[in-house]
Amino acid sequence: MSCCELCANPHPNEIWRGGGFYVIDASSESFPAYLRVVSERHVADMSDLTEDERRVLWALLMCLERAMKETLRADKLNWAQFGNMVPHLHWHLTARWRDDAYYPDSPWGSPKRAVPADVTAERLARKERLVAVLPALLDAALKQA
Protein backbone atom coordinates (compact mmCIF):
# COMPACT_ATOMS: atom_id res chain seq x y z
CA MET A 1 0.00 0.00 0.00
CA SER A 2 1.39 3.34 -1.08
CA CYS A 3 1.60 6.44 1.12
CA CYS A 4 1.99 8.71 -1.91
CA GLU A 5 -0.76 11.32 -2.15
CA LEU A 6 -0.70 11.15 -5.96
CA CYS A 7 -1.16 7.36 -5.93
CA ALA A 8 -4.34 7.77 -3.87
CA ASN A 9 -7.19 8.26 -6.29
CA PRO A 10 -9.57 9.36 -7.58
CA HIS A 11 -8.56 12.96 -6.89
CA PRO A 12 -11.62 15.14 -6.11
CA ASN A 13 -10.76 17.52 -8.95
CA GLU A 14 -9.92 14.91 -11.56
CA ILE A 15 -10.97 16.06 -15.05
CA TRP A 16 -9.85 13.19 -17.24
CA ARG A 17 -7.88 9.95 -17.22
CA GLY A 18 -6.30 7.97 -20.05
CA GLY A 19 -3.11 6.56 -21.53
CA GLY A 20 -1.50 6.14 -18.10
CA PHE A 21 -2.07 9.73 -16.92
CA TYR A 22 -4.74 11.79 -15.25
CA VAL A 23 -5.47 15.53 -15.29
CA ILE A 24 -6.60 17.52 -12.28
CA ASP A 25 -7.85 21.07 -11.90
CA ALA A 26 -5.57 22.87 -9.43
CA SER A 27 -6.90 26.37 -10.12
CA SER A 28 -7.14 29.03 -7.42
CA GLU A 29 -7.94 32.73 -7.13
CA SER A 30 -4.26 33.55 -7.78
CA PHE A 31 -3.99 31.12 -10.69
CA PRO A 32 -7.50 30.80 -12.14
CA ALA A 33 -6.41 28.25 -14.78
CA TYR A 34 -3.91 25.78 -13.38
CA LEU A 35 -3.92 22.12 -14.43
CA ARG A 36 -1.77 19.18 -13.34
CA VAL A 37 -0.97 16.12 -15.42
CA VAL A 38 -0.05 13.16 -13.22
CA SER A 39 1.46 9.81 -14.17
CA GLU A 40 -0.58 6.83 -12.95
CA ARG A 41 2.67 4.99 -12.32
CA HIS A 42 4.67 6.00 -9.26
CA VAL A 43 7.87 7.13 -11.01
CA ALA A 44 9.92 10.22 -10.25
CA ASP A 45 11.58 11.47 -13.44
CA MET A 46 10.81 11.77 -17.14
CA SER A 47 13.53 9.20 -17.85
CA ASP A 48 11.65 6.67 -15.68
CA LEU A 49 8.79 6.63 -18.21
CA THR A 50 8.79 4.35 -21.25
CA GLU A 51 9.18 5.86 -24.71
CA ASP A 52 5.47 5.22 -25.36
CA GLU A 53 4.44 6.89 -22.12
CA ARG A 54 6.52 9.97 -22.94
CA ARG A 55 4.98 10.22 -26.41
CA VAL A 56 1.51 10.17 -24.85
CA LEU A 57 2.50 12.67 -22.17
CA TRP A 58 3.91 15.19 -24.68
CA ALA A 59 0.71 14.88 -26.73
CA LEU A 60 -1.48 15.51 -23.68
CA LEU A 61 0.60 18.48 -22.54
CA MET A 62 0.53 20.04 -26.00
CA CYS A 63 -3.23 19.50 -26.23
CA LEU A 64 -3.64 21.28 -22.89
CA GLU A 65 -1.36 24.19 -23.81
CA ARG A 66 -3.26 24.82 -27.04
CA ALA A 67 -6.67 24.56 -25.40
CA MET A 68 -5.64 26.77 -22.48
CA LYS A 69 -4.17 29.51 -24.68
CA GLU A 70 -7.16 29.57 -27.01
CA THR A 71 -10.03 29.21 -24.55
CA LEU A 72 -8.59 31.39 -21.81
CA ARG A 73 -7.02 34.12 -23.96
CA ALA A 74 -3.93 33.68 -21.80
CA ASP A 75 -0.75 35.60 -22.59
CA LYS A 76 1.65 32.76 -21.76
CA LEU A 77 1.67 29.17 -20.61
CA ASN A 78 4.04 28.10 -17.82
CA TRP A 79 5.24 24.49 -17.64
CA ALA A 80 6.99 22.93 -14.65
CA GLN A 81 7.88 19.49 -13.39
CA PHE A 82 9.69 19.39 -10.03
CA GLY A 83 8.55 16.49 -7.84
CA ASN A 84 10.79 17.54 -4.98
CA MET A 85 8.03 17.40 -2.37
CA VAL A 86 6.04 14.55 -3.97
CA PRO A 87 8.43 12.32 -5.95
CA HIS A 88 5.67 11.09 -8.26
CA LEU A 89 5.89 12.49 -11.78
CA HIS A 90 3.48 15.37 -12.35
CA TRP A 91 3.45 18.46 -14.54
CA HIS A 92 2.09 21.88 -13.68
CA LEU A 93 0.54 23.86 -16.55
CA THR A 94 -0.42 27.37 -15.54
CA ALA A 95 -2.06 30.00 -17.73
CA ARG A 96 -0.56 33.43 -17.20
CA TRP A 97 -1.78 36.95 -17.91
CA ARG A 98 0.43 40.04 -17.82
CA ASP A 99 -1.78 41.52 -15.11
CA ASP A 100 -2.12 38.37 -13.00
CA ALA A 101 -1.27 38.21 -9.30
CA TYR A 102 2.32 36.91 -9.71
CA TYR A 103 3.33 38.12 -13.17
CA PRO A 104 6.16 38.15 -14.21
CA ASP A 105 7.22 35.82 -11.40
CA SER A 106 6.75 32.10 -11.79
CA PRO A 107 3.89 30.51 -9.81
CA TRP A 108 6.58 29.70 -7.21
CA GLY A 109 7.53 33.36 -6.86
CA SER A 110 5.73 36.01 -4.83
CA PRO A 111 2.51 37.95 -5.40
CA LYS A 112 2.90 41.34 -7.08
CA ARG A 113 -0.59 42.86 -7.11
CA ALA A 114 -4.26 42.39 -6.28
CA VAL A 115 -6.39 41.37 -9.24
CA PRO A 116 -9.91 42.88 -9.49
CA ALA A 117 -12.54 40.33 -8.44
CA ASP A 118 -14.43 40.63 -11.74
CA VAL A 119 -11.28 39.81 -13.72
CA THR A 120 -10.62 36.73 -11.60
CA ALA A 121 -14.28 35.66 -11.88
CA GLU A 122 -14.21 36.01 -15.67
CA ARG A 123 -11.04 33.89 -15.89
CA LEU A 124 -12.45 31.25 -13.57
CA ALA A 125 -15.59 31.13 -15.73
CA ARG A 126 -13.48 30.65 -18.86
CA LYS A 127 -11.59 27.90 -17.07
CA GLU A 128 -14.89 26.15 -16.28
CA ARG A 129 -15.79 26.27 -19.98
CA LEU A 130 -12.35 24.86 -20.78
CA VAL A 131 -12.75 22.03 -18.26
CA ALA A 132 -16.08 21.14 -19.89
CA VAL A 133 -14.49 20.60 -23.32
CA LEU A 134 -11.16 19.11 -22.20
CA PRO A 135 -12.20 15.45 -21.97
CA ALA A 136 -13.14 15.35 -25.67
CA LEU A 137 -9.95 17.20 -26.65
CA LEU A 138 -7.77 14.88 -24.54
CA ASP A 139 -9.51 11.78 -25.93
CA ALA A 140 -8.70 13.01 -29.45
CA ALA A 141 -5.07 13.82 -28.52
CA LEU A 142 -4.61 10.38 -26.97
CA LYS A 143 -5.94 8.67 -30.12
CA GLN A 144 -3.47 10.58 -32.30
CA ALA A 145 -0.47 10.11 -29.96
Add this chain to the structure above:
Amino acid sequence: MSCCELCANPHPNEIWRGGGFYVIDASSESFPAYLRVVSERHVADMSDLTEDERRVLWALLMCLERAMKETLRADKLNWAQFGNMVPHLHWHLTARWRDDAYYPDSPWGSPKRAVPADVTAERLARKERLVAVLPALLDAALKQA
Protein backbone atom coordinates in the same frame (compact mmCIF):
# COMPACT_ATOMS: atom_id res chain seq x y z
CA MET B 1 17.18 44.16 -35.04
CA SER B 2 15.99 42.35 -31.95
CA CYS B 3 16.27 43.64 -28.39
CA CYS B 4 15.74 40.17 -26.92
CA GLU B 5 18.63 39.04 -24.75
CA LEU B 6 18.18 35.42 -25.89
CA CYS B 7 18.38 36.43 -29.56
CA ALA B 8 21.76 38.06 -28.95
CA ASN B 9 24.40 35.39 -29.41
CA PRO B 10 26.70 33.69 -28.90
CA HIS B 11 26.02 33.44 -25.18
CA PRO B 12 29.30 33.39 -23.18
CA ASN B 13 28.34 30.07 -21.56
CA GLU B 14 27.06 28.33 -24.68
CA ILE B 15 27.85 24.60 -24.58
CA TRP B 16 26.31 23.36 -27.82
CA ARG B 17 24.10 24.40 -30.72
CA GLY B 18 22.10 22.35 -33.21
CA GLY B 19 18.68 21.55 -34.62
CA GLY B 20 17.39 25.06 -33.98
CA PHE B 21 18.36 25.20 -30.28
CA TYR B 22 21.33 26.04 -28.11
CA VAL B 23 22.32 24.93 -24.61
CA ILE B 24 23.88 27.19 -22.02
CA ASP B 25 25.44 26.50 -18.63
CA ALA B 26 23.55 28.57 -16.04
CA SER B 27 25.07 26.85 -12.99
CA SER B 28 25.77 28.68 -9.76
CA GLU B 29 26.87 27.90 -6.19
CA SER B 30 23.21 27.34 -5.21
CA PHE B 31 22.46 25.23 -8.31
CA PRO B 32 25.77 23.66 -9.34
CA ALA B 33 24.26 21.91 -12.35
CA TYR B 34 21.74 24.10 -14.13
CA LEU B 35 21.36 24.08 -17.92
CA ARG B 36 19.12 26.08 -20.23
CA VAL B 37 17.89 24.98 -23.63
CA VAL B 38 16.98 27.95 -25.81
CA SER B 39 15.13 28.08 -29.12
CA GLU B 40 17.06 29.89 -31.86
CA ARG B 41 13.76 31.24 -33.15
CA HIS B 42 12.14 34.05 -31.17
CA VAL B 43 8.89 32.31 -30.23
CA ALA B 44 7.15 32.35 -26.85
CA ASP B 45 5.29 29.09 -26.33
CA MET B 46 5.71 25.40 -27.10
CA SER B 47 2.75 25.62 -29.48
CA ASP B 48 4.64 28.24 -31.51
CA LEU B 49 7.22 25.62 -32.51
CA THR B 50 6.76 23.32 -35.49
CA GLU B 51 6.14 19.62 -34.92
CA ASP B 52 9.70 18.90 -36.08
CA GLU B 53 11.17 21.48 -33.70
CA ARG B 54 9.26 20.00 -30.77
CA ARG B 55 10.46 16.49 -31.60
CA VAL B 56 14.06 17.74 -31.58
CA LEU B 57 13.53 19.71 -28.37
CA TRP B 58 12.07 16.72 -26.48
CA ALA B 59 15.01 14.59 -27.63
CA LEU B 60 17.53 17.19 -26.43
CA LEU B 61 15.80 17.63 -23.07
CA MET B 62 15.65 13.88 -22.50
CA CYS B 63 19.30 13.52 -23.45
CA LEU B 64 20.18 16.22 -20.92
CA GLU B 65 18.05 14.72 -18.13
CA ARG B 66 19.67 11.30 -18.57
CA ALA B 67 23.19 12.70 -18.73
CA MET B 68 22.62 14.97 -15.73
CA LYS B 69 21.14 12.24 -13.54
CA GLU B 70 23.89 9.77 -14.38
CA THR B 71 26.94 12.00 -14.38
CA LEU B 72 25.95 14.14 -11.42
CA ARG B 73 24.39 11.44 -9.22
CA ALA B 74 21.52 13.88 -8.76
CA ASP B 75 18.42 12.83 -6.81
CA LYS B 76 15.91 14.60 -9.06
CA LEU B 77 15.73 16.67 -12.20
CA ASN B 78 13.58 19.82 -12.27
CA TRP B 79 12.14 21.06 -15.57
CA ALA B 80 10.57 24.46 -16.11
CA GLN B 81 9.56 26.70 -18.98
CA PHE B 82 8.09 30.07 -18.02
CA GLY B 83 9.21 32.87 -20.34
CA ASN B 84 7.35 35.49 -18.35
CA MET B 85 10.35 37.82 -18.07
CA VAL B 86 11.94 36.93 -21.42
CA PRO B 87 9.20 35.81 -23.87
CA HIS B 88 11.64 33.73 -25.93
CA LEU B 89 11.18 29.98 -25.49
CA HIS B 90 13.73 28.46 -23.11
CA TRP B 91 13.77 25.53 -20.73
CA HIS B 92 15.46 25.32 -17.34
CA LEU B 93 16.87 21.92 -16.36
CA THR B 94 18.18 21.86 -12.81
CA ALA B 95 19.78 18.92 -11.03
CA ARG B 96 18.60 18.61 -7.45
CA TRP B 97 20.01 16.87 -4.38
CA ARG B 98 18.05 16.30 -1.18
CA ASP B 99 20.63 18.33 0.74
CA ASP B 100 20.94 21.20 -1.76
CA ALA B 101 20.45 24.84 -0.85
CA TYR B 102 16.76 25.08 -1.85
CA TYR B 103 15.50 21.49 -1.50
CA PRO B 104 12.58 20.71 -1.47
CA ASP B 105 11.63 24.12 -2.86
CA SER B 106 11.80 24.71 -6.59
CA PRO B 107 14.71 26.84 -7.88
CA TRP B 108 12.23 29.74 -7.69
CA GLY B 109 11.60 29.17 -3.99
CA SER B 110 13.78 30.25 -1.10
CA PRO B 111 17.06 28.94 0.31
CA LYS B 112 16.78 26.43 3.13
CA ARG B 113 20.35 25.73 4.25
CA ALA B 114 24.02 26.38 3.65
CA VAL B 115 25.78 23.66 1.67
CA PRO B 116 29.35 22.74 2.73
CA ALA B 117 31.86 24.24 0.29
CA ASP B 118 33.45 20.85 -0.48
CA VAL B 119 30.05 19.41 -1.47
CA THR B 120 29.38 22.33 -3.81
CA ALA B 121 32.91 22.08 -5.26
CA GLU B 122 32.49 18.36 -5.92
CA ARG B 123 29.16 18.96 -7.70
CA LEU B 124 30.58 21.80 -9.76
CA ALA B 125 33.49 19.51 -10.74
CA ARG B 126 31.04 16.80 -11.84
CA LYS B 127 29.14 19.40 -13.81
CA GLU B 128 32.36 20.39 -15.60
CA ARG B 129 32.90 16.75 -16.57
CA LEU B 130 29.30 16.63 -17.78
CA VAL B 131 29.75 19.78 -19.88
CA ALA B 132 32.83 18.21 -21.48
CA VAL B 133 30.87 15.18 -22.75
CA LEU B 134 27.56 16.90 -23.55
CA PRO B 135 28.34 18.03 -27.12
CA ALA B 136 28.89 14.44 -28.29
CA LEU B 137 25.77 13.24 -26.46
CA LEU B 138 23.64 16.05 -27.90
CA ASP B 139 25.00 15.43 -31.41
CA ALA B 140 23.93 11.79 -31.07
CA ALA B 141 20.49 12.73 -29.70
CA LEU B 142 19.93 15.19 -32.56
CA LYS B 143 20.81 12.52 -35.14
CA GLN B 144 18.29 10.11 -33.65
CA ALA B 145 15.52 12.70 -33.18
